[in-house]
Amino acid sequence: MTTLVLPLSEAAGEDVNPLLPHTAEIIFGFVFLILLAIAFAKFVVPRFEKAYADRTAAIEGGMEAAKQAQAEAKAALEKYTAQLANARQEAAKIREDAREQGAAIIAEMREQANAESERIVTHARAQIDAERAQAVASLRSEVGTMATTLAGRIVGESLEDEARQRRTVERFLAELEESESARQAVGTDG
């Protein structure tokens, strides 16, 4: 292997010192690096930074919009909740009113019914009284007529016989009884 390595020093012949720079490369080095720095400073960095700023603005704008939408939604929710509460309250009030009204109506109705029944009873009673009075009056006149009739018959048939006389009296009594029971029936009828 030594033979492989040996020629190195000989081949290096003319001394090349790797630590010594070439003038052209130094000049180009500065030119290229400054060129690149300027290209980045003037073109690349501003554009990328603008994109970043725009992006940040877009995101922040989006966040702002989202926040606003959220606030709006919250406000709407509050509104609806309040409305719902109002509606519930109103419904409760209406129900309460209805109950009260119902109770009032029932009470009124009851009163009316009571009054009506009273009125009916009174009316019936009055009618009964009137009818009775009428019956008494008619009976009275009837009794008078009957008495007269009977007296006439008695006088007419005067002395035919005792049996007929008795029959007559009995017939009269029976009639009288009949009319009595009739009168009684009218009385109980009211």
Add this chain to the structure above:
Amino acid sequence: MTAGVPTEFIAPGPQSFDLPPIIPGVDWFTKPVLVAALSVVVIVWFYWAAARKSAVVPSRLQFAGELGYNFVRNSIARDAIGSAEYMKYVPYLCGLFYFILLNNVAGTIPLIQFPTFSHIGWAYVAAVMSWVIYNAAGIKKKGVWGYFKHQTMPAGVPLWLMPLMIPIEFISNILVRPISLSLRLFANMFAGHILLGVFVLGGEYMVFESGKILLGGVGIITFIMGLAIAGLELFVQSIQAYIFVVLTAQYIGSAISDEH
């Protein structure tokens, strides 16, 4: 060279980085210059296309651009510098990061396969730029005297230690930083390129030109190892770009910070 005829193997070394001009006679137009220029074109084109519309709802391309931009803006600049002042430095840090990243990864991309920063001039330039920027930021904020006091006299150190502390802090914070920044990047790219070269060219030599069957077998293994090394290099290249920019951001952050 025909297979079977043993030839000398010339291992890759510092001379591998001494590339001839692409157009003979135009000395300044070398491969790293071309690659760096291409990287600038690619970065500017990509970010121009991605940022052009600056839409609120990003397209796929804009989203990819924002991902790349945000990585430097938030994970590097804002974390290291603080949310109050980081935006001023984002353009430079962004350009720096993608410039280093693309030029490093160029060392792995087939057909290009040359990390620009393995030529130390580029690393010097990037380090000097970062150095100027962080010192200027500090001086602008605290004034010349205030800035040097801030960088060289850490709070809480007893006065009698100051003669010791001031030179140490000055060397470490002002002098060494650009050197360490540039050398770290350069050396990683340089060594990675040589490493890849050794594995790939060595494998190629052993398989095709050594004329020995045994070496041919080893060469195949070497070649496969080279692929793994390329994967490792891709990782190192990305990490180095990240480290360079993170350190720059931290230097800026510590230069303008209120407390040491």
